[in-house]
Amino acid sequence: MQINEALIRSVVQQVLSEVARGGAHVGGGPKFAGRNGIFTCVNEAVAAARDAHEQLLERTRDERNKVIGHIRRISIEQCVELGTMEMNETKVGRLHHKIEKLKTLGEKTPGVEFLKSEVFSGDKGLAVIEHAPFGVIGAITPVTHSLPTITGNAVSMIAAGNSVVVNPHPSGKKVAAEGVRRFNEAIYKDLGIDNLICVITEPTLETANQLFAHRNINLICVTGGPAVGRAALRSGKRAVVAGPGNPPVVVDETADLDNAARCIILGGAYDNNLLCIAEKEVFVVASVFDKMMDAMERAGATRLNAREVDEFTKKAIIQVGEGEHKHDGPSKEFLGQDAKVLARAIGKSIPEKSDMLFGETDESNPFVSVEQMMPFLPFVRVKNVDEAIQKAQHYEHGFRHTSMIHSHNVRNMSNMGRILDTTLFVKNGPCMASLGLGGEGYLSFSIAGPTGEGVTTPLTFTRERRCSLVDDLWILGKPHARELNK
Numbered sequence: 031m032q033i034n035e036a037l038i039r040s041v042v043q044q045v046l047s048e049v050a051r052g053g054a055h056v057g058g059g060p061k062f063a064g065r066n067g068i069f070t071c072v073n074e075a076v077a078a079a080r081d082a083h084e085q086l087l088e089r090t091r092d093e094r095n096k097v098i099g100h101i102r103r104i105s106i107e108q109c110v111e112l113g114t115m116e117m118n119e120t121k122v123g124r125l126h127h128k129i130e131k132l133k134t135l136g137e138k139t140p141g142v143e144f145l146k147s148e149v150f151s152g153d154k155g156l157a158v159i160e161h162a163p164f165g166v167i168g169a170i171t172p173v174t175h176s177l178p179t180i181t182g183n184a185v186s187m188i189a190a191g192n193s194v195v196v197n198p199h200p201s202g203k204k205v206a207a208e209g210v211r212r213f214n215e216a217i218y219k220d221l222g223i224d225n226l227i228c229v230i231t232e233p234t235l236e237t238a239n240q241l242f243a244h245r246n247i248n249l250i251c252v253t254g255g256p257a258v259g260r261a262a263l264r265s266g267k268r269a270v271v272a273g274p275g276n277p278p279v280v281v282d283e284t285a286d287l288d289n290a291a292r293c294i295i296l297g298g299a300y301d302n303n304l305l306c307i308a309e310k311e312v313f314v315v316a317s318v319f320d321k322m323m324d325a326m327e328r329a330g331a332t333r334l335n336a337r338e339v340d341e342f343t344k345k346a347i348i349q350v351g352e353g354e355h356k357h358d359g360p361s362k363e364f365l366g367q368d369a370k371v372l373a374r375a376i377g378k379s380i381p382e383k384s385d386m387l388f389g390e391t392d393e394s395n396p397f398v399s400v401e402q403m404m405p406f407l408p409f410v411r412v413k414n415v416d417e418a419i420q421k422a423q424h425y426e427h428g429f430r431h432t433s434m435i436h437s438h439n440v441r442n443m444s445n446m447g448r449i450l451d452t453t454l455f456v457k458n459g460p461c462m463a464s465l466g467l468g469g470e471g472y473l474s475f476s477i478a479g480p481t482g483e484g485v486t487t488p489l490t491f492t493r494e495r496r497c498s499l500v501d502d503l504w505i506l507g508k509p510h511a512r513e514l515n516k
């Protein structure tokens with residue numbers, strides 16, 4: 031039998047600290063060990079995560095890296111099985127993208143290497159600024175990427191030394207629980223710490239609110255639409271809010287239209303338009319509008335005529351909300367469904383390879399203002415680039431999330447960048463280039479626009495601490511005269 035030294039050391043440490051505390055399960059350590067992060071009760075989950083965080087603090091950064099290594103390895107090696115589980119449970123998006131998202135997050139989410147200290151040195155000595163963990167983080171995750179968001183959050187949060195309790199979307203709760211169980215099991219087996227990632231297996235709005243209000247939750251991180259963002263900000267705790275978007279695309283007369291079409295399809299059809307950063311509406315200057323529509327067809331998208339657009343809009347955009355909060359929203363029947371399912375709703379059959387529907391609309395079509403999360407994109411004809419940018423700003427709704435331009439005119443790029451003021455701004459690429467996929471940079475599936483942290487990293491989940499040494503260890507220059515005269 032193989033003896034796991036780290037596991038034994040951890041259990042001995044837990045028992046000793048329990049004895050020192052008079053045997054009470056103050057932190058919930060041994061009491062919850064072996065649960066692999068699976069909880070129905072928020073209080074228990076928070077107690078277990080608190081204990082796990084305390085244990086993590088006793089470990090080296092190298093061991094933290096090993097913890098993250100298990101999350102990465104499972105996300106990559108088991109992406110097919112877990113991605114299939116996610117697809118079967120949520121029933122939105124596309125299977126090969128579900129698989130790819132898990133693999134990509136496992137590979138590319140920033141880890142402990144992001145934790146750098148800053149130093150101020152001078153006549154008065156040395157000040158070192160370190161990035162310390164918050165403690166236990168309460169996270170809310172969306173149905174559009176249930177386990178991928180947990181994977182990315184867990185890597186970044188644990189890299190920074192935290193533990194996390196997740197209240198997943200109810201429609202993605204099973205894959206969330208299974209992924210979390212596998213992550214914890216591997217971490218516990220290798221390093222003897224259980225429950226670094228806890229999940230509420232029967233998540234409700236009530237459990238979300240319990241998490242928000244819990245005195246042992248030090249920070250909140252929510253990824254989702256407007257309601258959860260507002261709820262997090264009302265909680266009275268510091269919140270990192272990754273909110274909704276409605277990313278517009280501008281195409282001007284200098285654009286490479288074939289590249290623009292390929293990029294719009296790649297980003298806008300990815301996982302059937304579920305990405306919050308995905309292309310959602312397109313404004314094209316009139317002089318190249320018809321050519322752009324041809325380019326979309328050449329690139330494989332299927333064009334709907336005006337009658338088809340009208341018919342589909344009536345089916346796919348419905349009234350959601352109650353009373354004065356009633357507004358247009360995507361119909362669940364079509365949300366995250368394949369282009370061929372959308373087309374079938376209006377009696378149209380499309381080539382198997384065609385991933386996206388598109389058509390000319392005017393700006394009053396609800397597909398322009400609604401975050402549709404389905405692979406139909408409205409194309410609006412505008413007289414010039416200034417009008418395109420102005421409408422893009424209007425229909426982005428001030429989320430300041432993501433925007434795209436296809437252009438070779440740098441002044442147009444600059445103007446759009448300044449006017450839209452979005453967290454992510456892509457030129458001549460698909461939306462995912464902004465997350466280092468086909469562009470430079472790094473990845474996270476929690477992009478915190480409303481609270482300003484941007485693409486979250488381990489540093490997002492830290493608090494600054496400063497350590498000052500007075501009069502010493504600034505080692506530049508000659509020894510001070512007073513020292514030499516001693």
Ligand code: NAD
Pocket residue numbers: 170171172173174175197198199200235238239253254255256257258261271272273274275305306401475476477478479
């Ligand atoms: P959603 O807002 O319906 O749900 C998100 C999560 O919040 C779920 O776990 C849900 O149960 C919870 N929730 C909803 N209302 C709540 C409330 N009042 N109090 C507490 N919890 C609440 O969103 P969704 O359909 O799961 O995901 C799609 C949305 O998420 C889109 O708007 C998309 O743009 C956004 N999103 C943003 C990012 C980002 O990084 N900014 C990433 C992914 C998704």
